[in-house]
Amino acid sequence: MTLRALFLGQGIKKPFTEVIRANIGDAQAMGQQPITFLRQVMALCTYPNLLDSPSFPEDAKKRARRILQACGGNSLGSYSASQGVNCIREDVAAYITRRDGGVPADPDNIYLTTGASDGISTILKILVSGGGKSRTGVMIPIPQYPLYSAVISELDAIQVNYYLDEENCWALNVNELRRAVQEAKDHCDPKVLCIINPGNPTGQVQSRKCIEDVIHFAWEEKLFLLADEVYQDNVYSPDCRFHSFKKVLYEMGPEYSNNVELASFHSTSKGYMGECGYRGGYMEVINLHPEIKGQLVKLLSVRLCPPVSGQAAMDIVVNPPVPGEESFEQFHREKESVLGNLATKAKLTEDLFNKVPGIHCNPLQGAMYAFPRIFIPTKTVEAAQAHKMAPDMFYCMKLLEETGICVVPGSGFGQREGTYHFRMTILPPVEKLKTVLQKVKDFHIKFLEKYA
Amino acid sequence: MTLRALFLGQGIKKPFTEVIRANIGDAQAMGQQPITFLRQVMALCTYPNLLDSPSFPEDAKKRARRILQACGGNSLGSYSASQGVNCIREDVAAYITRRDGGVPADPDNIYLTTGASDGISTILKILVSGGGKSRTGVMIPIPQYPLYSAVISELDAIQVNYYLDEENCWALNVNELRRAVQEAKDHCDPKVLCIINPGNPTGQVQSRKCIEDVIHFAWEEKLFLLADEVYQDNVYSPDCRFHSFKKVLYEMGPEYSNNVELASFHSTSKGYMGECGYRGGYMEVINLHPEIKGQLVKLLSVRLCPPVSGQAAMDIVVNPPVPGEESFEQFHREKESVLGNLATKAKLTEDLFNKVPGIHCNPLQGAMYAFPRIFIPTKTVEAAQAHKMAPDMFYCMKLLEETGICVVPGSGFGQREGTYHFRMTILPPVEKLKTVLQKVKDFHIKFLEKYA
Structure with a gap:
């Protein structure tokens, strides 16, 4: 809603070409491809005529049949x-x-x-x-x-x-x-x-x-x-x-x-x-x-x-494919590719944030978010109060307005009084994530200068 | 749960071969077939590789593309x-x-x-x-x-x-x-x-x-x-x-x-x-x-x-197929077949129930249930009390035990004090529904005799 309010009906030109929604853990919306095997089984369950199709692997068919047999009328619709x-x-x-x-x-x-x-x-x-x-x-x-x-x-x-x-x-x-x-x-x-x-x-x-x-x-x-x-x-x-x-x-x-x-x-x-x-x-x-x-x-x-x-x-x-099953290799490859990418992006994010003065980021050991602490000048706090916003909300709104990057202020999650954070997902593809991180860095430095 | 309690762990032979779940409006569980067009679009959305398949009609593909384009990352997974x-x-x-x-x-x-x-x-x-x-x-x-x-x-x-x-x-x-x-x-x-x-x-x-x-x-x-x-x-x-x-x-x-x-x-x-x-x-x-x-x-x-x-x-x-679209005829035929069947079964149910002494059934003008009133002897009320059950619950349990037909007592929906009903779906296929109705009739007559 905030995003909407910001972008609709304002008519003024924005200094960016794309909004990057790094605010929600929505992997496929950020371009992550579905696991083929999962969608094959789902398609077979949805439209059982496909069980006769040679384009679907046997192990996917086996799982679809098993699921359907357990459904009333052998249908996902029951x-x-x-x-x-x-x-x-x-x-x-x-x-x-x-x-x-x-x-x-x-x-x-x-x-x-x-x-x-x-x-x-x-x-x-x-x-x-x-x-x-x-x-x-x-x-x-x-x-x-x-x-x-x-x-x-x-x-x-x-x-x-x-x-x-x-x-x-x-x-x-x-x-x-x-x-x-x-x-x-x-x-x-x-x-x-x-x-x-x-x-x-x-x-x-x-x-x-x-x-x-x-x-x-x-x-x-x-x-x-x-x-x-x-x-x-x-x-x-x-x-x-x-x-x-x-x-x-x-x-x-x-x-x-x-x-x-x-x-x-x-x-x-x-x-x-x-x-x-x-x-x-x-x-x-x-x-x-x-x-x-x-x-x-x-x-x-x-x-x-x-x-x-x-x-x-x-x-x-x-109940994923196991070694020896037809789909195992592709499934394994796709799974490891997603998780390997996430690991790379977790490290990348930690490293880059920690190079920015006034940002401190703990290691991203798991999940899919960075939650860096931002050290922002007292003047920001005053400016935010003038806008009736929490200081980190003010920071995130400015980030959005100036870069198109959407992150969530720490106040949405809770934080110790007087500390400020934001949450950013690491879901954008690697190259895009690099751009995002660079933009956050540039924004942050400018922000510090402006409110010093 | 009641059904389960009844049938598990009792080990005694039941006077029927099949439980007929006429207690819930679950059409496909009773054998109704899904509408082909609906499932085709769903399968295409689930596994977009199928958009290249010649086995799916163009109007289904058109709808699937439209839905996917409106989804984050063009995926149902977002x-x-x-x-x-x-x-x-x-x-x-x-x-x-x-x-x-x-x-x-x-x-x-x-x-x-x-x-x-x-x-x-x-x-x-x-x-x-x-x-x-x-x-x-x-x-x-x-x-x-x-x-x-x-x-x-x-x-x-x-x-x-x-x-x-x-x-x-x-x-x-x-x-x-x-x-x-x-x-x-x-x-x-x-x-x-x-x-x-x-x-x-x-x-x-x-x-x-x-x-x-x-x-x-x-x-x-x-x-x-x-x-x-x-x-x-x-x-x-x-x-x-x-x-x-x-x-x-x-x-x-x-x-x-x-x-x-x-x-x-x-x-x-x-x-x-x-x-x-x-x-x-x-x-x-x-x-x-x-x-x-x-x-x-x-x-x-x-x-x-x-x-x-x-x-x-x-x-x-x-947003179903419209006249002129490839899938229209099949869609229309399938839809009319389901609705026509339901209309036949609605009439059948009303007519048959009203031939049974001690049952009165209003016309089934719509929806998918009969909610007949049953006039049961005072003795039933006493027998039910002895089992700590509402009288219509007692009736429905007996019906289930003796015929395998599962219906819901009126007390589950509310009814005027001193009146008794049950709800039965009209979803079983016509021939099976006829059998069900005949069995309810026979049961009811026996029940009246027993507790007269």
Whole structure:
């Protein structure tokens, strides 16, 4: 809307030829090509006449047939069960088991969702509606992905902020969790702890030790853990690895794995596939109280079912071609190409930002965003106030007006008082990203001079 | 869940070989074939390589290209605007204008949704959250589609029942609306009036006169009108015609068309296409207060966007082949075949039910359900109480156990105290439907004898 207001009806010439939307993690809109195999299976499911076509590989046909056989009337056009198509939930469970080195996953604990957002808001709705005398507190990282603050506000719950440590690559420090929960107890009942790993907007990838500490803390405080793991395939730093909360929970032993309540989320929108438009996703829940589970099923059934095409897309993500299958090589090549490119762009972005005076950028260990800190002169703060804007919003608006580059001010995600940031995706193709970074650099230097 | 509980783990032999799910309006699950043209366009959008294939007609390709050009990166995999893809909203507006004989529709007033359910619950959320000293009342028909009662309860609003007139083919009587709103004013603030036309579960198609009366009533009482018109293509009685609330509103003159707030809903799930799984739908809003519109956009943007594949499906529904186009004849034939079949089955169902002693069935003027009244002996009521069930639930469970036919008790939709009904879809193929009806008849007669 802001973009629109800016560009419509103003009629004046802009000093750029193209708006670059580096504000949203929308890979295919930035030119990333869909994974061929995924779209082949989807096309076969959509129009089963193609199952007779010699132009489609057998392994794609095999998967399409399997999905269709599990659909009512063998059609993507039928409703599925509210929890999702059975065989797709089975494939998700098998994927999680493989991913977590054998830690078992139960298809009954898998819920297919309309993107991850739907799963997150649904489970939060149930956890918050529990009642009790004081309002429910939901702990979220700062900076956070704004879905969390929006849903908490919709649900009239209390947002309990814990701050990630920018000095330490945006790591989560469990002492900060302790501080936050203690202070929150004065005015609400903290029940849920939300984690985003790899981080959005920070790009931080949590260490195994950190995850253990968080789980122990959740166990101590009897908090429901909500692990947003939609960037699980997006890890770039050679020193980092993705560890799922589920796996670490099980490895910590039965005292934890039998008691800590956990919901974790995945999506077709991120990773190497970037299929945002299909709104596919799943949630795995562990140790959910049977009563809550009943409420969950009831709530989901009101909306009938998640889009079945999105469910099918999720199936390909968790059940990709394996070595020996006809499509394996192409699939593997396409996947590695996307992820390799993202890794290159993550490094490029970090390096370039850190060469600009007045910008500091932590390593982009994962996800698909840079969240650099910008040190802006006091005069900017005054100029922004004159425009009734947050200082970083003012900065981002100027950047947009002068370069056509659209990024999101840090105030949209939350940041420590008096610090300023913006979030920029690394999704533009490499050459374009270089231009973008150069333009941001030039803009920033001019901006500093102007408001010095 | 009930079905499951019944059939799993019981191990005893059932007196039937197949469960017939006549409980849900899921056309393709009952064997209805997808409309070829719709699926061709969807397949082309999904896997654009097919645009080079000679096996797809040019008019399908033309539409696919148009949709893709309006998508970020020319891909269904990109997020759309939260309100939906622009050109699809334009096509929806053009469709409404044609449908309503030239009454203009503005694409800015169109919101694409995740099925109609999503639109209905989103707009209700906003209308209810308005605040004020007393709780918001939402008027709904009884019997109703249970989405309404569920969302009202989720939102902690007050459900205000108005009863449809079973003696008069389930017509809506405006005097009953007056009674309901007057009584409600004692304990809540009635703000919204929900209408389902053609009716679910009643199958009633409202007359133009009735719609005028309702609009006048909404204008008098300053109620927001919510018109659920997802069955607008499903009208079977030769004496009935679908009139949209929008059209009638405009024909009543500016006093109404400039003041009455209206949201109307459509979906890909019903009609002749039955594409439930794609979760496509739209909502048109008229005279929405700009502040409410702002809240709506904000709320929608939290969930990013409706599934783009569902949006594409909606596009084909509102922009089908026209005379002269390559696919027109096949499309027309397929559409008329589905609708003709439904009309035959509607008549068949009414006629057969009315031959059974103790069943009375109003004409199925539209939609895809019968909602017959069953007159059951007092002994049944006692037997049901012994099982802690509503009497019609008891009846439906017995029907399921003895015949494998799954229908929904009237208590799920609401009914006048002391009356009993069930809802059954007319979606099984004609021959199977005949068997189903015969089995219900035999069951009913036996049931009456047993509990006489």
